[in-house]
Amino acid sequence: MNPARLRDTGRFRLTPPQTAQIVEPTTVEELLKVLDPGSRYARPLRPFGALSAATDCNTSSMGTSIGTSGLNRILDVNHEAMTVTAEAGVRVDTLNRVLAEEGLELVGSPEAAGRTLGGAVASPCFGPSIGNDGAYFASQVTSAKLALANGRLLNVTPQQQNLLAAVRMSYGLLGTITEATLKVRPATVFKADHRRVTIGDFANAAGSLADAAVGLKFCLMPYKDRAYLDIRRPSNEGKAGYRTLWAIKDWGESTVLPRLSSSLHKVVPLKGVRFGLIDSIAAATHDMVNTRFVKSGSNSTSDSGRYRAIGPDRIRFSSWCFPATDFGVVLRAYRDFCRRTWETNGYRADLPAIGYRLARDPSALLSPSAEEAMIVLQTMSTQEKGWENFVIDLAEFAEHWGGTPMFNLTRSASVDHARQVYGPRRELFNRVRRQLDPDNRLLNPFLAQYFL
Numbered sequence: 001m002n003p004a005r006l007r008d009t010g011r012f013r014l015t016p017p018q019t020a021q022i023v024e025p026t027t028v029e030e031l032l033k034v035l036d037p038g039s040r041y042a043r044p045l046r047p048f049g050a051l052s053a054a055t056d057c058n059t060s061s062m063g064t065s066i067g068t069s070g071l072n073r074i075l076d077v078n079h080e081a082m083t084v085t086a087e088a089g090v091r092v093d094t095l096n097r098v099l100a101e102e103g104l105e106l107v108g109s110p111e112a113a114g115r116t117l118g119g120a121v122a123s124p125c126f127g128p129s130i131g132n133d134g135a136y137f138a139s140q141v142t143s144a145k146l147a148l149a150n151g152r153l154l155n156v157t158p159q160q161q162n163l164l165a166a167v168r169m170s171y172g173l174l175g176t177i178t179e180a181t182l183k184v185r186p187a188t189v190f191k192a193d194h195r196r197v198t199i200g201d202f203a204n205a206a207g208s209l210a211d212a213a214v215g216l217k218f219c220l221m222p223y224k225d226r227a228y229l230d231i232r233r234p235s236n237e238g239k240a241g242y243r244t245l246w247a248i249k250d251w252g253e254s255t256v257l258p259r260l261s262s263s264l265h266k267v268v269p270l271k272g273v274r275f276g277l278i279d280s281i282a283a284a285t286h287d288m289v290n291t292r293f294v295k296s297g298s299n300s301t302s303d304s305g306r307y308r309a310i311g312p313d314r315i316r317f318s319s320w321c322f323p324a325t326d327f328g329v330v331l332r333a334y335r336d337f338c339r340r341t342w343e344t345n346g347y348r349a350d351l352p353a354i355g356y357r358l359a360r361d362p363s364a365l366l367s368p369s370a371e372e373a374m375i376v377l378q379t380m381s382t383q384e385k386g387w388e389n390f391v392i393d394l395a396e397f398a399e400h401w402g403g404t405p406m407f408n409l410t411r412s413a414s415v416d417h418a419r420q421v422y423g424p425r426r427e428l429f430n431r432v433r434r435q436l437d438p439d440n441r442l443l444n445p446f447l448a449q450y451f452l
């Protein structure tokens with residue numbers, strides 16, 4: 001039996017919980033000493049940033065968890081080379097703010113800004129990026145420094161493109177990123193066109209959005225047959241809209257809604273009434289903040305604080321990528337899957353699902369959209385009871401529809417499917433991994449399923 005498919009009944013625990021030793025070095029020298037094979041620290045050695053991933057990719061229950069938040073200096077903003085160099089523990093929102101003060105911004109549009117630079121480089125990290133210049137935060141990395149499993153520091157230069165492609169989205173399996181240099185650009189303004197449509201209408205339009213060089217973010221309410229689209233295009237207007245309006249929109253979507261949903265579960269016992277209420281409140285909130293509320297923005301004004309406000313342990317999520325050209329079909333099937341699962345298993349997500357368009361981007365070996373443009377669909381819920389079973393059903397649904405998992409964001413992806421989807425690129429990545437970590441000191445059991 002495939003262990004990834006074991007259903008958690010919540011009644012038995014096979015092994016007693018173990019805790020990792022946590023170290024939080026504040027200098028690269030300290031970090032190298034922790035990694036040194038002669039050190040007293042138990043393996044596996046797993047780096048973590050803001051711990052916002054949805055899987056065990058950032059934990060080490062029996063070994064050592066290495067926090068990078070102490071490496072938090074912005075080292076250089078270079079207006080000539082148009083780059084920024086910063087240490088791994090710097091928060092992406094801090095980086096955004098410092099760049100905005102200098103009239104610059106990160107290329108792309110990374111959301112959920114509370115994550116760390118290291119975590120965002122080491123995993124697929126995305127947002128509603130406009131155009132086809134790189135779908136991920138990691139795509140913009142031009143060089144990096146890596147603390148290796150042998151306790152040495154490796155400098156990856158812009159000339160080492162193959163190695164850089166392995167380091168981007170490497171999930172800490174090649175070493176701990178200590179600093180990275182990223183491309184920046186002058187701050188730009190985008191127009192945001194918000195629309196409310198039925199899921200059927202969205203499905204009909206999905207094909208034409210697949211290759212359009214627009215930024216696409218959407219919210220889906222499968223039980224109400226509704227979608228809210230946020231389509232972004234470059235704008236020539238000099239004004240980026242008000243940060244406060246974006247902050248109110250973000251607050252409505254990511255703080256008010258989850259908290260209200262969570263509270264209604266405690267005070268309204270009848271499921272039908274409760275979910276009716278939850279859907280109506282979600283629709284009213286999105287009608288207000290996701291239609292005409294904000295019309296333009298920039299990467300720094302539209303910065304979302306999503307999981308910071310509510311805490312990663314209170315919102316459960318699982319994300320899958322689907323080929324953008326076929327997304328219309330998947331969308332209808334997803335709506336039917338959600339309704340069917342609710343009827344048969346009694347579980348449904350209480351928050352709207354969220355999604356983005358990811359341009360084709362082969363800049364990382366483990367890029368989920370290396371071969372074609374994808375749409376990422378993130379199912380989110382505050383409800384713990386029944387969630388683990390639901391994500392297993394979701395994984396079966398996603399695999400049936402050709403979904404691509406991400407090792408930091410996808411729950412319960414089967415090992416065979418993941419290996420097949422990443423195919424020769426996983427092999428190539430593994431070759432680099434074996435060279436840099438021949439004794440598997442950085443592999444925890446979760447990642448070993450996919451990479452050993």
Ligand SMILES: Cc1cc2nc3c(=O)[nH]c(=O)nc-3n(C[C@H](O)[C@H](O)[C@H](O)COP(=O)(O)OP(=O)(O)OC[C@H]3O[C@@H](n4cnc5c(N)ncnc54)[C@H](O)[C@@H]3O)c2cc1C
Pocket residue numbers: 046047048049050051052053054057058059068088111112114115116117118119120121122123124125126127170171172173175176177178306307311312315317408409
């Ligand atoms: C509610 C919610 C919504 C989210 N929405 C989005 C979204 O819209 N888009 C999106 O992209 N993500 C989203 N995320 C996920 C999350 O922000 C990403 O997984 C993020 O990239 C992880 O950054 P982190 O600093 O939290 O890293 P962690 O979760 O701590 O680590 C992630 C991975 O990176 C590795 N790592 C961390 N630091 C380093 C380092 N210095 N060197 C090498 N490896 C390292 C870890 O070992 C792990 O494998 C969401 C999370 C939550 C909780």
